[in-house]
Amino acid sequence: MKSVVSSEISLALRRKLYARSEHFIQRTRSYLASIMMWLCIILACSGTGWFAYQYFLVPQPGTYAPAWQQANWIQPVDIKSPTAYFRYGMALNAQPDNAFVTITANQSFQLYVNGLLIGTNVQNFIPETTPRAYMFDIDSALLTGINVIGVRVVDVDQQRPALRANIGIVVGPHTYYYGTNNQWQSTGDAVLVHPRAATSMFTWSTAAFDASHWQAAASSQPYAGKRALTVNPIVYTYPLPTHWITPGISEEGYFVHQVNVPANFGNAYIRLVATGKADIFINDHEYMKWDGQVSAPQDNIVTFLNAHDHAAPYRNGLLMGMYNVSPYLHPGTNTIAVHIQSPGNTTAKVGLDSHRSSMSMDLLTGQGTSYTNLLASDAGWHASSFPVAGWTHPSTAARQWPQPYPIGRPGTNHSYYIPDSSSPHSIQVIPPILAAEVLLYSTCAVLLFWLVTALCILGRYLPTRRIAYQAASLLFLPALACEGLLIILAREPLIAQPFPYTGFWALALIALLLLCTAGFWHLTRNKRQQRQGPLQLEAEAQEQVAALRQEVLEGQQLAGPQTRYERLLLWSRQNWGLLAIMFFAIPMVCYGLNYEPFWQDELSSYYAALYIMKHGYPAFVSGFIYPKGELFSYALALLMSIFGTTNVIVPRALTVSEYIVSLPLFYIFMQRIFNRRIAWLATAMLAFSPYTLLWSRQIRMYEQAQFMVILVMFTLYRAIQQRDQKRPVYLTLLCLVMAYFSHEENFIILPAALFCTLIATREGIYGIPAILRKKHWWTASLLAMALVFIQLMIVYWSHPPTFATDQSRRPPIDPTTDNLPYYFKLLFEQTLIKQGAAPWGMIQPWIGVTSVLMILGCILAFCQKSKPIRYYASFLLVSMATLIGIFTMEADRYYYPLLPLYYLMGSFAFWRITGAFWRFARPVLAQAITGQDARRPYALPQLPRSIQIVAQAIVCVLCLTILIAPVLPISSYNLFVSRTLGLNYRHHFADYNNVGQFMHAHMQKGDVVLTISPAVTSVYYIGHVDDYLSVNRALFLFEVHGVMRETTSGAHPIFNEAEFMNILASHARIWIITDNGNYQAGATRNGRFTFPPADFRMVYEGYGAAIYARSIDG
Known part of the structure; x- marks a missing residue:
């Protein structure tokens, strides 16, 4: 009981x-x-x-159709390089009321008027590579008499430079247009552009220049695509404001005007020119801050061509500010208030001493080509030198202010608009x-x-x-x-x-x-x-579950795919996503491998492999031993010994092959540890990453380093799981050593591997790592450490003694926090990889969306008990901490080996978040539609097909968003994509191959070659280099038989101006190769070297390199 x-x-x-x-x-x-x-x-x-x-x-940016009138596409007849010059002379009997230029080119251009640089599209062309039309106001640069419009066009995509421009001259109510046609002169020969007697690099765009040897421009085929303006043409075509007002001689001025805006006014633009800083209020709200003063010139400006010649010449005057104020106005009475501050001491620079707080403003409203100036009269303005409470509001006090004084244009001001100005003149609030x-x-x-x-x-x-x-x-x-x-x-x-x-x-x-x-x-x-009763539904659900289990058991008992073809077909059906990735990735990475010329780092790997083929160990042309990326160098040497060394595609095929193999390998590894969805998205992000498609097409070890990281992070996890077995441990340590020998900067994963292994193998109540008691772990680790130690000793003993110190001698290993800003920008911003305005400059892709997902993935990984995802999150975080906090060098390629982990965490976060939403949505939808509680046991409600399609569509849209975020702008993404879609593309490395062709056609025996650029590129494309200008390059110098040499090329360094002049005086025929960019700017900074020398002239100009000569036939 x-x-x-x-x-x-x-x-x-x-x-x-x-x-x-x-x-x-x-x-x-x-x-x-x-x-x-x-x-x-x-x-x-x-x-x-x-x-x-x-x-x-x-205010949203808009696109507007330019008025080309009779302007045609033109190109030079004697094109000899990717750079072409155009000029057009026109006579003016009087100063026009307004003048503007509408211009576009097949790629980048610089516009000059009478020797003054008016504007360029380089700042927009670098990140976008998108054809656009531009408008520039040029009336401030025009003179009475002969005027010359000059345009320098640079093609960075193996095409012929072409131009289309239309000059508008406004005189009274009439506008006269002068479009590009056969009346324009053009040339592609740098010798005709830069004669010996030229006093500057832009003399060709002045009226005094003798262009009699230039030929008439030839018509060119129209370029496809709409080249729209991003600025409303009315800003230029409508006459600029000429009436100036001031409250008197005072340090500050306050202006108020009530304007009646008609209904359906369309667009509204304010154009403002002020002597000082201006604050603009509309209907009692401040919307704009404007500073119209032209910045004073800076010394040693680094530009796309020369530190002195192509910097915009300083013009005293004022900038015109233009604002789209359509969202801020309403039909009826609106109050516009402006506060002008005195420019201070800089007034003397622009000649505005007499009027310190004056301005000129108009308000254009309308649509299309019909606009009205609502501020054409000064009658409605009220001005004061002192404010009152609520003066920006339509109050009685402000309306009782007296009318301002009308004045003429103050001093010597010129009003012109620079839409691509990089200075912060305008702040919109x-x-x-x-x-x-x-x-x-x-x-x-x-x-x-x-x-x-x-x-x-x-x-x-x-x-x-x-x-x-x-x-x-x-x-x-x-x-x-x-x-x-x-x-x-x-x-x-x-x-x-x-x-x-x-x-x-x-x-x-x-x-x-x-x-x-x-x-x-x-x-x-x-x-x-x-709807049926819940008990019946539950019973039916149980029956469905039982039937499903029975079918699964029967399916397991039945014979599965027997033949290899059937197994392959089944695998393809289950992993069709990987096949889709490979279908697009292979042509994207393989197309046009010979498109880009070699750059200096590629040639370092190339010559190291070439030296292995001859002598058995990696070294440069100079004989300098190159103990870096040894595994990559030997693999490259093996490939070149089989397929040859002359074809550009052969050495690049190694990294392409590693990229293609790494994708399915990464997918299979992640699928085994996680699931197909996480593996697919991570593989897709890795395959279509702009970084991956860039570095996998270059002769560098970074792709192999990434490939080995994929192997290490998988084999190490398997070794941790099978810690008692010897084979996985030895295999893991072998992969770790191979990763290190693929690229020494892979040392950043060594602390991560040690940390993750110790944490993941903790056992017992004290949490002591089990591997510390395993002999085979110690044996494999000691062998790996011995190999790394031997390599480090070879590096130490083979490197020549240090004889100088400069910024290149910074220790690579040093605890620091200086790298944090750089890597934050790398992950969340889109910036130039190298500063400067070269049209071939490289842009870091914007990976902000994926970076946010990566951070969320790491956070979510430690919020759950899954050991695999915690392992990979820890591996990534420790490696990043080592890279950012210990390794002092900064470059995107050092983060590149961690991209598989980076994308894995992003993929995990994405599917974790979408899964959370689905786990919330599915029972809600089931209860709402079927009336069944999907949270009850055995409840498996079948949602309608339409609901499933919508859910899948949402996931597809989100995946597409993540994948295309780093791809845009599409024109600068990938060569194969641009060619397939018929879009513009551009080179990302300087055209030293074109320089080499020119030199081989004109160079004679005994000529001396100097370079202000990477010497190894000249060695490869020209054949030899005698000397080069060395600035902050002590790391790349060593001594050979008492003579200083550059490590990669063996060229002799020139350290100062006196040595430079002695070499110039010792030889008759000298060629100087320059990069037209950072190298040249560094050599001329602070007057260290004078360049170009007085008796040298430019004889060839590419898009990223140029040749100067003192003596050349013809």
């Missing part, structure tokens, strides 16, 4: 505990569901608020109160739609109000995913602007939201009558 009673008590207790645990689980699930619901609402409010903020408060209002209204609209949908539309058909709230919150997700894609696509310059913050896209997103709402309402209403 007692046993029966105790069993009943025990059963009751277990039931009670089970009920409590079920209650706790249900409460936890309900709490998490509420969090996810409010997260959906917050995302909806954020997305709506951002779109509304951009639409209502931020959005008033916080207006932004708060827009965000508040947007939030209210989202909440109202959510409540109305949940209570009035879906509430009638759903079992509970809670389910209605949660289901209504899910309706925002499709529109949010599409908005994210639109925001990323806005970075593509080929898309016509404004985009996407327009009424069309706003209506499209709203329509998508309403469509999802209507579709979901239709499903819930139709399924209401078809």
Whole structure:
């Protein structure tokens, strides 16, 4: 009896505990569901608020069709290089009221008027490589008499330089156009552009230059694509403001004007010229800050050509500010207030001593080509030298101010607009109160739609109000995913602007939201009558589960794929995503391997492999031993010994092959540890990364280093799992040593490997790593350490003694925090890899989205108990900490080997987040549509096909967003993609191959070759280099038989101006090769070297290199 009673008590207790645990689980699930619901609402409010903020408060950039009139595409007849020059002379009897140039080129250009650099598109061309049209105001540079318009066009894509330009001269009510045609002169011969008697590098664009040897320009085929303007042409075509007003002689001026804006006014632009800094208020809100003074010239400016010649000559005068104020005006009365500050001591530079707080402003409203100046008269202005309370508001006090004094143009000012100016002249301010209002209204609209949908539309058909709230919150997700894609696509310059913050896209997103709402309402209403009792559903679900298990068992018992073909077909069906990646990645990486010329680091690896083929160990032409990347050098030597050394494609085929093999290897490894989805997205991000497609096409060890990191991070994890076996441990240490010998900078993974191994093998109550008690771990580690130690000793003893110290001698290993800003920019910003304005400069891709996912992935990895993801997160974080905190050198290629881990964590975060949303959405949708609680045991509700399609579409849109974010702009992404889509592309390395062709055609025996560029490139393309200008290059120097030599090429260094002049005086025929960029600027900085010498002239000019000569036939 007692046993029966105790069993009943025990059963009751277990039931009670089970009920409590079920209650706790249900409460936890309900709490998490509420969090996810409010997260959906917050995302909806954020997305709506951002779109509304951009639409209502931020003036969106637009694209405008340029007026070409009769202008044609032209090109030079005697093209001999990627650089061409065009000039056109025109006579003016009087100063025009206005003058402007509409211009475009097949790639980059610089516009000159009478020897003055007016503008260039290089700053836009480098990141975008997108053809555009530009307009420049040139009236400040025109003179009475003969004027010359000069254009320098540079092609960086193996095409012929071509130009299309249209000059507009405004005289009174008439506008006269002078377009490019056969009246223009052009040449592609640098000798005709830079004669011996030329006093500067831009004399060719002046009226005094003798261009009689230049030929007439020839017509060129029109280039495809719309070349739109990004600035409204009315800014230039409409006469500039000429009336100036001032409150008097004072340090500050305050101006107020009430203007009546008509209904349907279209666009509105303010153009302002002021003597000092200006603050512009519209309807009592400050929107703009403007500083129109031209910055004083700086010494030793590094430009795309020369430190002295192509810097914009300083012109005293004032800049004109232009603002699109359409969002800030409303039909009816608007108040415009302006505060002008005195420019201070810089006034003497522009000749504005007499009027310290004066301005000229107009307000253009209209559409198309019809615009009206609402501020044409000065009658409505009120001015004062002192403010009053509320003076920016249409108050009585400000309106009682006297009218300002009209004056002539102060001093010697010139008004001109520089749209690509890099100086911070303009700051646009959005008033916080207006932004708060827009965000508040947007939030209210989202909440109202959510409540109305949940209570009035879906509430009638759903079992509970809670389910209605949660289901209504899910309706925002499709529109949010599409908005994210639109925001990323806005970075593509080929898309016509404004985009996407327009009424069309706003209506499209709203329509998508309403469509999802209507579709979901239709499903819930139709399924209401078809619902069955929950017990029957649960029984049916149990039967379905039992039948499914039986089918699985039977399938396991049946014979699977027997033949190799059947197994391959099954694997292909399961892993079709990898096949799709390989289908696109292989042509992208293999197409045009000979497109880019070799650069100096590639040639270092090339000559090291060549030396191995001859002598058996890696060294340079100079005989300097190269104990770096030994494994890569020997692999490259083996490939070149089989397929030859003359073809450019052969040495680059090694890294291409490693890239192609690494993708399926990475996918298979990650699939075994995680799942196909994580493996697929990580592999896709790695395959289509701009970094990967760049470095996998170069003769450098970075791709092999990344390949070995993939092997190390997988084999090490397997060795940790099978720690008692010897083979996995020895295999792991072998891969680790091979990774180190592939690239010594891979040492950053050594602390990570040690840390992860010790942490992952902790055992017992004290957490002592088990491997410390394993003999085979010690044996393998000591062997690996011995090999690394031997390599370090070879490096130490083979390197010649240090005889000088400069910035290149900074120790590579040193604890520091100086690298943090660089790597933050690398992960979250898009910047130039090297400073300067060369049209072939490289841009770091924008990987901000993936970097955010990587950080989230690392955080989520430590929030769960999964050992594999914690292992990989720790491996990445420790390696990054070593790279940033210990390794002093800064370059994107040092982070490159960690990209597989970087993308793995991003992929993990993506699927973890989307999985959390799906785990929240699926039971909500199941209860809303089928009436079944999907959280109950054995409940496997089958959602309608339409719901599954929408969910899959959302995931696809998000994956596409992540993949294309670093790709844009598409024109500068990949050569194969650009050629397939018919887009522009450009080289990323200087054209020393063109320099070599010119030198072989003109160089004679006994000529001396000097270089202000990487000497090894001249050795490869020219054949030899005698001397080079050495600045801060002590690391690359060593002594050979008492003579200083450069390590890679063996060239003799020139350290100072006196030595340079002695060499010039000792030889008759001398060639000087220059990079037209950072090397030349470094040599001429602070007057260390004078370049070019007085008796030298440029005889060849490429897009990234030039040749100077003192004596040349012809």
